[in-house]
Amino acid sequence: MVEIVLFMEEIKALVRITADDNNVNLLFPQANKNNKEGMLYQNLLTDVYSDDAIASKDLYNSHPNDVKYKMLKHRLKKKLYNNLFFFDYSKQKLKKAHQKEQECIHLLHHAHLLLRLYERDIALNLTSKVKSIAKDYEYINYLIDALELEMTNFSDKGDLTKYNSAREELEYYLYIKKYEREAITLFQLLRIQLKKSVKSRRGNLLTFEEDLVRLKLLWQKTKSYETFNAYYKANIIYHEMTGDFSSIVDLTVHSEELLQAGQVNKIRFDADFNKYILVYAHLRAKKLERGLKYAAEFLYAFEEDNPNWFAYMENYFLLALYTRNYLLVETLLHKVFNNPSFKKQQGAAKERWTLYQAYFLLLNSTVANFNNSINPFLLSLPEYSKDKQGFNVAILILQFIHYLQKKDTEALLYRIESLKKYILTHLKETFSLRSKTFLKLLILTVTEDYDAKSSRTKGQKLYQKLVEAPTPGDAFAEIEIVPYEHLWDHILFILENKYQ
Incomplete structure (x- = not known):
């Protein structure tokens, strides 16, 4: 039973992902009663089928374990997965860096296939494109993969000069990757510790300090984006845990300086996240007036139909409330509750905003009576x-x-x-x-x-x-x-x- 539920949830997720993709129309040109794949897809898309029992009953007048129903789901799932190869990431609200990462993955997929088909020159043309993108965005994994493909190609051709050149370049990036992997692993382990009990987290603070020292050293050794990112985010977590929010303010400001000086990859660094953390840290460090100034200044960076906008507005709202700027508080509440995307927010987020509103009504006697x-x-x-x-x-x-x-x-x-x-x-x-x-x-x-x-x-x-x-x-x-x-x-x- 569990496997059936998971399988249905897997298909539902794929349906949601491909809902706005034009290629899906080519998959199901006749979504009618005679095309059960199309019916299953459309009815999952519109939430007509909430579970397997309803779907199998409607489509086959049968039960979820019916072989015909199982085969139908299998075919639909296969088509939806295949469609991901043609997914248009540019139309999604993905950052440019993520779109370029997907481009590298697709180019490498084609290069591997072409090399197996002995189309070496075309494969080399693709690896060259991968290397160009990967160097700009510091995607070391894809650089290594492209260079390994080139070495295979040059070995097959007997081109020793180009082989040795690719080998030297590969050795350099393997050196970088070794330290990047260590930095990423350290950061991931720190994040896992955050999922544990409060007592356990507090007990790990000393080890955390040692890990931060190591992360800084790894960044200094490589100057790579991934090592910096691990060090940067681990610092935020640590100072948040210790209540040292002034240090987070300093970190975000220093990160911006590094960015402007070209010491951090501008096209990889999440500048919007840094803005969010900068405002949040000012709130928690009680640097309220300056935080309020930053909150107003950076609001443009967050689109109103994005969940990140609501998270950012929480900090902006609290800064206004802490400074007793009730006119601004009322304006921000109005913007949030009248945002068409508000109803799409998670239940916990909606409840927080209800709580915020109640506190505002409590403190601001000029608004409707709090008791009511x-x-x-x-x-x-x-x-x-x-x-x-x-x-x-x-x-x-x-x-x-x-x-x-x-x-x-x-x-x-x-x-x-x-x-x-x-x-x-x-x-x-x-x-x-x-x-x-x-x-x-x-x-x-x-x-x-x-x-x-x-x-x-x-x-x-x-x-x-x-x-x-x-x-x-x-x-x-x-x-x-x-x-x-x-x-x-x-x-x-x-x-x-x-x-x-």
């Missing part, structure tokens, strides 16, 4: 939910302030017990200090019977502890949608105006 605007799903969420990891504290705080605004003391008494339990269970580590301290301030408002003056006075030590607490690494921390210092000001404002 909070999304009901935020109030009914449990005290702890793994699928909301990173936002659990934000949701708890939002719920608490909602009931504080409503003067629902019974709900607040229940909430403080939940907060105490949450602190004891989930906020034990040092990187949770800010969240733990702020939740204690919330509890204090209830124990002080909602008295603003008493809460301010008795909460001063906790507040100072909050201010002095270091910014935790993003790999460990709960996200502060609004700085806790700002939220404390707002809570005192509520107490002064609603409970006196």
Whole structure:
């Protein structure tokens, strides 16, 4: 049963990929009742067939294990895979570098075939094109493959001079590839460690430092794009884990300088990613005004129908919220929720934006009353939910302030017990200090019977502890949608105006 499901998902994926490709029309010129391949393709494309049972029943009035149905799927899958050879990558939203990579792969495929057919001169013409592209884009793998084909060709021809020239070039790129492979492997292992528990990640920080030193050495040895990319991205991960966001700011700025100086491959380097990280790092390093300036400056680089645009807008929105620029916040929210592609975003992304909107309504008294605007799903969420990891504290705080605004003391008494339990269970580590301290301030408002003056006075030590607490690494921390210092000001404002 599992194999059948996977097989159906494989075909569905191929159908989605080829949906906008003109070549598919040539595959199924008669998508009608007499052409079952065409029917299967069209009905998968339009989600008429959600599983094998429905498809086999409709096409053959049979079951998924029917031989005729299995053979039909096999033929369709084979045609769709063959069609990938003619896939027009230029019409897809792929970066130029990725399109050129595919071009190298296709040229090498043809060169290998032609060499086997003894069309040596044509094969050499193709390897020459591969080498030209691969050198520009620093695709060492394809350079090595092209040079090996050339050596085979020159050996067959008995051309020693050209053979030795290709061999020397190959040895140089094999040297580069050796260190590139080591750098890529180190980076991949670091990424795997990020999938582990928080305790495990923290325990690996010392080894991580040693790996960064090695990655820098590999980059200095080769000056190749792949070694730089591994070093660059590993640095971002490490400084994110340690909470050193100022170093990420420095890294992104330095990377731009290296790019302009020609020390990093301009056509391979992901300049848009660097812009995204630069804005994100300014947010987390609390360099807010400068971050806001960069966010506005670089917005042009992200197309509004691309998921990356929404990710970028999250940082832009939070920078505006942190600087209390509520007019800009409202404008950004309007742009996001009115973007036609918003409904296509993942469920988690949509929920984050709902949470962001709720915080904006909470803080901006000029907008519709918060009590009437909070999304009901935020109030009914449990005290702890793994699928909301990173936002659990934000949701708890939002719920608490909602009931504080409503003067629902019974709900607040229940909430403080939940907060105490949450602190004891989930906020034990040092990187949770800010969240733990702020939740204690919330509890204090209830124990002080909602008295603003008493809460301010008795909460001063906790507040100072909050201010002095270091910014935790993003790999460990709960996200502060609004700085806790700002939220404390707002809570005192509520107490002064609603409970006196």
